Amino acid sequence: MSVEESHGPTPRRAKTMRTPLGKVRKFGPAGSGTSDFWQQRITGVAMTLLILPVVVVVMMLLGRNQAGAAQIIGSPLIALTLILFIIASAVHMKIGMQVVIEDYVQNEKLKLVTIMANNFFSIAVALAAIFAIFKLSSGV
Amino acid sequence: MALSIVHRLTGITLYFGTILLAWWLIAVAAGPSAYATVQAFTGSWIGRLILFGYTWSLIHHMLSGVRHFIWDLGYGFTSAERESLTWAALIGGVVLTVLLWIVAFTLGGAR
Numbered sequence: 237m238s239v240e241e242s243h244g245p246t247p248r249r250a251k252t253m254r255t256p257l258g259k260v261r262k263f264g265p266a267g268s269g270t271s272d273f274w275q276q277r278i279t280g281v282a283m284t285l286l287i288l289p290v291v292v293v294v295m296m297l298l299g300r301n302q303a304g305a306a307q308i309i310g311s312p313l314i315a316l317t318l319i320l321f322i323i324a325s326a327v328h329m330k331i332g333m334q335v336v337i338e339d340y341v342q343n344e345k346l347k348l349v350t351i352m353a354n355n356f357f358s359i360a361v362a363l364a365a366i367f368a369i370f371k372l373s374s375g376v
Numbered sequence: 377m378a379l380s381i382v383h384r385l386t387g388i389t390l391y392f393g394t395i396l397l398a399w400w401l402i403a404v405a406a407g408p409s410a411y412a413t414v415q416a417f418t419g420s421w422i423g424r425l426i427l428f429g430y431t432w433s434l435i436h437h438m439l440s441g442v443r444h445f446i447w448d449l450g451y452g453f454t455s456a457e458r459e460s461l462t463w464a465a466l467i468g469g470v471v472l473t474v475l476l477w478i479v480a481f482t483l484g485g486a487r
Binding site for chain 1: 384390397402403404407408411412438441445476479480483484485487
């Protein structure tokens with residue numbers, strides 16, 4: 237391909253040392269190549285594996301009073317299971333919502349603002365949940 | 377079948393539903409009176425309806441996601457396979473949700 241025919245932000249020369257992988261890196265609407273795609277799969281598989289233990293924990297908690305629920309959530313294995321699930325959820329939902337935003341929000345400024353809000357929400361809600369579990373685990 | 381939009385909608389539902397999860401966990405950590413507020417909500421008919429919808433969204437989104445994993449691995453692309461995967465996710469989601477709630481009522485009612 238000659239320089240005249242090339243398109244995109246940087247004109248490419250006829251002969252290049254760049255590998256095919258190097259060409260696709262940093263591409264896509266988020267500028268981060270395929271890492272979001274892969275992370276979405278990792279977190280999806282993680283949650284699919286964790287769903288059974290999480291359902292068991294929820295079933296254990298049904299009908300308990302606050303003291304009973306606090307004791308169950310505070311126990312190390314259960315706390316760890318829930319924290320893993322929450323971390324996977326936070327990453328998964330952040331990427332998922334970003335895809336939705338990129339698909340439907342046309343205005344560039346609004347898109348940036350909503351993507352930023354999405355990051356804030358995903359991190360804040362996950363941290364709130366994890367903080368509560370830490371508090372229950374430390375028995376304060 | 378236009379199930380991809382259902383996958384997306386359940387995803388958005390789950391996104392905002394995490395507020396409920398965080399609220400519930402914080403209430404347990406905060407103490408008995410905060411927990412009583414959550415229990416009043418989860419015990420009300422509207423609260424139960426929202427939680428039932430949340431359960432279905434989670435299970436359906438997971439099964440629909442497993443469908444995507446199967447496609448990612450390169451299987452299930454014939455039209456018959458696509459149809460059956462889609463129906464499996466739809467029917468499986470409803471059946472599993474109802475089953476989970478039957479177990480939940482049995483366990484919760486016994487305590």
